[in-house]
Amino acid sequence: MEESAFSKLPTKLQETFFELAAIAASKISEILRVEESKLKGLRGLLKFRKVPDGDVGKLRVGVVDGSISPRLSERLGLRMGVYAASYMVFDGDEIISDNDDESMEAGYLMSPQTGSSLHTKKILSLLCTLLERDLALRCMKRYDVDLMLIDGSFYGFRTRCSEIKDKKFRDLGIEGVEFRGKNLEKGIDLVKEIYAKTLSLKRSGKVIGVIKRVRTAAIDGWILSRNWSPEETLNRNDRAILRALMKVGEYFDYVDLLGSKWGYLHFSALKGWFNYVKKTIRDLPESQKLSKALEYVDNKLRLQIVTDLCPSNPPKALENEVFREVIGTRRIYVRLSPYAPPACIEFGDKIDIEWVLSYLRKI
Known part of the structure; x- marks a missing residue:
């Protein structure tokens, strides 16, 4: 029987890795337990639509x-x-x-x-x-x-x-x-x-x-926007969260959750930049926090997108077009x-x- 790379390690290292695997498994089990509890609360808040079964013919x-x-x-x-x-x-x-x-x-x-x-x-x-x-x-x-x-x-x-x-x-x-x-x-x-x-x-x-490869975390950003508590978030990208919640034959549209004024990039950035956002909204009344937070994110996203895609000192019309194109794409x-x-x-x-x-x- 051919030896594996692991079996060629010194016995002491093999034993150490088995012990570490047991510790990691215990930690993961606890993380999954907490995550499952959060997901149960989230199930009733997200809207899932049935995938249509229309006749599209031969395409x-x-x-x-x-x-x-x-x-x-x-x-x-x-x-x-x-x-x-x-x-x-x-x-x-x-x-x-x-x-x-x-x-x-x-x-x-x-x-x-x-x-x-x-x-x-x-x-x-x-x-x-x-x-x-x-x-x-x-x-x-x-x-x-x-x-x-x-x-x-x-x-x-x-x-x-x-x-x-x-x-x-x-x-x-x-x-x-x-x-x-x-x-x-x-x-x-x-x-x-x-x-x-x-x-x-x-x-x-x-x-x-x-x-x-999905990196957006708009659902976590939306959760964060409800009470500004990072502990309530799942720290998962959107696809990982939806995999646990969606049934076969369903689809999820960000518009159903976030509305049409702000997009998924805004809420994903809200999660990613929250350490900066919370300083901006810290002293504001609750009724103003969300709008001010998203305005902050919108300005920062605009700067980032324009800096990436436009030449230096672009005309305002080009800035606006590029920003709308990136932000307005439906997903x-x-x-x-x-x-x-x-x-x-x-x-x-x-x-x-x-x-x-x-x-x-x-x-």
């Missing part, structure tokens, strides 16, 4: 995804990373894009080993996102799809763009930053290209984003299987949510 659906090097290679004295993206098209149950030689593309990025590897990795990630968005537009035009699925949030790429947007690629010694014959000289050029293509996709009336969760957590879906403009959900229910 032509496009899907695009991409990937980058999980780790930059530095073996040759330079930092090297590659990226690739591809789309597939389904006509009903049939794949019709197999013979499309232009359905997949790849690229690379090369930079010196000096400077921040985080900047290189971010630029590599943005190049992949740009390729994904470009291929999605190509797919929609070539196949006239009824529905297009993109990977991730429409504006999820914005995180940490502020760190690279003013960087000149030549000054960083980076090679390979060009797209469709267009030379991208600075980080902001890359951000602008992605934003423009994302805007085209979002406004097409045919695109949804499927989000695999829901739908439970389609007992064996998987709820899927997180973002909707582009003019998309019929019930039509999309009826389709997702049948696949």
Whole structure:
């Protein structure tokens, strides 16, 4: 019988790890007990809708995804990373894009080993996102799809763009930053290209984003806003909470919980920035605390989003457009299987949510 890596450890270490596992299991058991108690109180406060069962007929659906090097290679004295993206098209149950030689593309990025590897990795990630968005537009035009699925949030790429947007690629010694014959000289050029293509996709009336990694904690933010007690929160992201509460065939819409004035990003940020928020609202009467807290969060979110996606000193009209685009994107969760957590879906403009959900229910 082949020895495992664990069995090769000294006996003393094996015994120590077993003891630590027992301690950790006991702690986790207590955490889950407290969490279950909180979830019981939350069940009656959240509204879950039934996934519609409408007849959507035979749809032509496009899907695009991409990937980058999980780790930059530095073996040759330079930092090297590659990226690739591809789309597939389904006509009903049939794949019709197999013979499309232009359905997949790849690229690379090369930079010196000096400077921040985080900047290189971010630029590599943005190049992949740009390729994904470009291929999605190509797919929609070539196949006239009824529905297009993109990977991730429409504006999820914005995180940490502020760190690279003013960087000149030549000054960083980076090679390979060009797209469709267009030379991208600075980080902001890359951000602008992605934003423009994302805007085209979002406004097409045919695109949804499927989000695999959820980091928002708007439900915890909403719980916090009820009595300003962090101890009442679950310290879980929204999908983790909803997985424990949703039944198969149900969906959750943030609008039902939060209303239409403030979005899920506001309440998620309320949780994340609460240490700053509580100083702002500490001396206010209870009737004013929520509005002032969300106004504080709104201003801080605006600054963050504009800093990430806009050039320096942008016109006010551009600031407002970019902020509205990011904040106004609609997001829901739908439970389609007992064996998987709820899927997180973002909707582009003019998309019929019930039509999309009826389709997702049948696949």
